[in-house]
Amino acid sequence: MFPQTVGVHVRRESDDVVAAGGIVWRRSARGLRVLLIHRPRYDDWSWPKGKLDPGETVPECAVREIREEIGIEARLGIPLPSIHYRVSAGEKSVFYWAVQAGEQVPDPDGSEVDRVEWVSPARARELLTNRSDVAPLDYLEAAEAAGRLETVPLVVTRHAKAKPRSKWTRPEAERPLAPSGFRQAAELADLLRCWRPTRVATSPWARCVQTVQPFVSESKPRVKHVDAFTERSAKENPGKTQAKFAKLLKPKHVTVYCGHRPVMPTILPVLRAAALGDSAESLPDADPYLRPGAVLVAHMPVSDPGRITAFEIHEPFDD
Structure with missing residues (x-):
C-alpha cells in the first residue's frame, strides 16, 4: 500500500543545520535502480546531498549538490521523507527529492565522491551506512509500485x-x-x-x-x-x-x-x-x-x- 503523502513546507531557518539532496533513479530490465554514492572522507555509502549555501533555498541546494557530486542535472520529482538527527551544531534536517536520471550518466567529482553504484532498493538497504537514509528509499520504492514515481x-x-x-x-x-x-x-x-x-x-x-x-x-x-x-x-x-x-x-x-x-x-x-x-x-x-x-x-x-x-x-x- 502506498504510504501517506509527503508534504513539504520549508522555511530557510527551520533548523540549526539544513541540507538537501536526492535519490537518483532509473528503470532497467531488472527493475528499479537507485544511485548510491561512496564518500572517501567518511568511507560510507549514502545519497548525494550537502548543506545549504548562504541565501540558497532547499530545492536549489538539492539540485546543486547532485550536479557537483555526480554531474547529474536534476529536475526535482516528488518530495521524499526528510530525516532529522542531532549533530554538534544542533538539530539537522536533510530534505530529499526523487530525481529521474533519464539518459544522463553519473560522473563523480573524484573528491567528495569517488564511486557510484546503480543498485536495487534491496541492495541499497544493505549498503547504506546511515540507517535513517532508508526512510526516503522506502517511500520512493512504494511510489514506484503505486505508479506515482514518475x-x-x-x-x-x-x-x-x-x-x-x-x-x-x-x-x-x-x-x-x-x-x-x-x-x-x-x-x-x-x-x-x-x-x-x-x-x-x-x-x-x-x-x-x-x-x-x-x-x-x-x-x-x-x-x-x-x-x-x-x-x-x-x-x-x-x-x-x-x-x-x-x-x-x-x-x-x-x-x-x-x-x-x-x-x-x-x-x-x-x-x-x-x-x-x-x-x-x-x-x-x-x-x-x-x-x-x-x-x-x-x-x-x-x-x-x-x-x-x-x-x-x-x-x-x-x-
Whole structure:
C-alpha cells in the first residue's frame, strides 16, 4: 500500500543545520535502480546531498549538490521523507527529492565522491551506512509500485510584492512590483529552475508578468498570457478561471502558473479535487494562501493524468 503523502513546507531557518539532496533513479530490465554514492572522507555509502549555501533555498541546494557530486542535472520529482538527527551544531534536517536520471550518466567529482553504484532498493538497504537514509528509499520504492514515481510538476506561484493598492491611482492592471518585489522575482528565477519548466501561464497584469520575467529572460520558456487568470476575470467568471487552470493539470509540459492572491480561492479547489490520497492536507486553506513570491508545486503522475500525488510549498525570498 502506498504510504501517506509527503508534504513539504520549508522555511530557510527551520533548523540549526539544513541540507538537501536526492535519490537518483532509473528503470532497467531488472527493475528499479537507485544511485548510491561512496564518500572517501567518511568511507560510507549514502545519497548525494550537502548543506545549504548562504541565501540558497532547499530545492536549489538539492539540485546543486547532485550536479557537483555526480554531474547529474536534476529536475526535482516528488518530495521524499526528510530525516532529522542531532549533530554538534544542533538539530539537522536533510530534505530529499526523487530525481529521474533519464539518459544522463553519473560522473563523480573524484573528491567528495569517488564511486557510484546503480543498485536495487534491496541492495541499497544493505549498503547504506546511515540507517535513517532508508526512510526516503522506502517511500520512493512504494511510489514506484503505486505508479506515482514518475511525475510532471505544475509550479504555482503568487506574484511578488507589489506596490500597495492604496498608493496606486492608475488602472489596477498596471500596478507594478515594489522594489522588494523585483528582488524577489530575481531570486524566484533560480528557484523555478529546480523543476525545469518549459512553459509559463500567467495573468497578463503587470505585477505577474514582472514576477516571471527574470525566469523567462534566462530560461526562454513558452509564455502565454491568460486573461482568465486576472483578478477581474476570476471575480466575474470563476468557472472560466477554473476551467482554464484545470487545463494545466496535464502531465506533458512542466508549467509555471503565476497569479494573484484573490484568485487563489478559485484555483485551489481544482488542485484539491485532483489530489490523491491525503495529499490535499498539504494545501493552504486560509488567506493569504501563499505569501507574495511563494511557490506551491503539484506533482502529477504520468500514469494518472489529471491527478496530483504530492504538494510542496516553499517560502519566498525576503531581504
